[in-house]
Amino acid sequence: MPRALITGVTGQDGAYLAQLLLEKGYEVIGVMRRSASSDIIGERLRWLGILNEVALVEGNLVDLSSLIRLMQEHRPDEVYNLAAQSFVATSWRQPLLTGTVTGLGAANVLEAVRIARPEARFYQASSSEMFGKIQEPQQTERTPFYPRSPYAIAKLYAHWMTVNYRESFGLHASSGILFNHESPLRGIEFVTRKVTDGVARIKLGLAKELQLGNLDAKRDWGHARDYVRAMWLMLQQEHPGDYVVASGRSVSIREMVHMAFAHAGLNADDYIRVDPKLIRPAEVDVLLGDASKARQKLGWEPTISLEEMMAEMVDADLARHRAKMSAG
């Protein structure tokens, strides 16, 4: 039975990746940081019905010794580093924490692999945010980076450390440059989920309006379920590498918002208010990925459209709020 270790298992991607690997017959070790709320922290795994199937172990990206011990104890065949301070807006308010966890934390995982489990295959969760102020209209693995936030800068460090450990030490280390991907398990602060939660509240009479920031930014969105499959495919290749994973379609926040409200039979313009406090100090105006390499080498294709995903997310948030209301 192959054994995978996932950092960030309690996050959106960690939950879907754990589910995929369990379906494929893996033993899944999920690294969880100690928290005072450990009873609710496995909520996403519970939502997918796999909380009891994942072996949850304690570790923290900023504690190298904990990571080394995990590698020694569990001897994983595959290591997926998904843990991060992943919210871009927070990275200006907590730049040093973001650098420590998202940047140096990845180096800690690489070090733990190099020291204690060099035969393991390693995946780093890189990000389209690294393209930032885009240098080419459609971004590939060869497009130069121009990060625009402390988060993106920390990810860039982690990305190049992954490349460097591959080239320096011969680790089977791959980096997925994933464009935005969402799902009903997306954190509530990210724009798609904030919108679908807002739509559900408004529809059910729990809220009257929704405050958003920059509606003109454009993103290339996909579904997390599709994107975690690309992560797994990267580690099944004979040779490690870097891959852009994207849908190849760029849509404005405004258009996405209209899609979500329309699914609930509402007109977004009646409910959206722009709050200048939500405008970021520096913005990534537009992203559009070219996943040709992933299609050709991994045989990867996205299967869920933005429209289908927004409908799934609105329906899930309506169901959540209805359940809360009927529970009193």
Ligand code: NDP
């Ligand atoms: P989430 O924010 O949902 O999950 C982040 C995970 O990291 C959580 O499990 C969190 O634990 C964990 N974590 C945070 N700090 C630490 C720490 N110090 N030690 C151990 N674990 C920690 O992110 P996503 O699932 O959306 O994304 C997964 C990864 O992919 C992230 O690295 C993200 O930056 C990257 N990425 C995401 C994209 C997307 O569109 N979703 C696109 C490109 C890259 P806890 O539950 O305790 O907070």
Ligand code: GDR
């Ligand atoms: P992003 O995702 O920054 O692209 O990072 P997010 O959903 O936070 O923002 C997308 C765009 O929407 C605009 N926006 C708002 N964003 C939020 N969160 N809240 C609002 O009210 C709002 N109004 C407008 C933003 O300005 C931005 O342009 C995500 C994260 O998952 C990263 O970890 C990951 O690396 C990248 O995607 C790819």
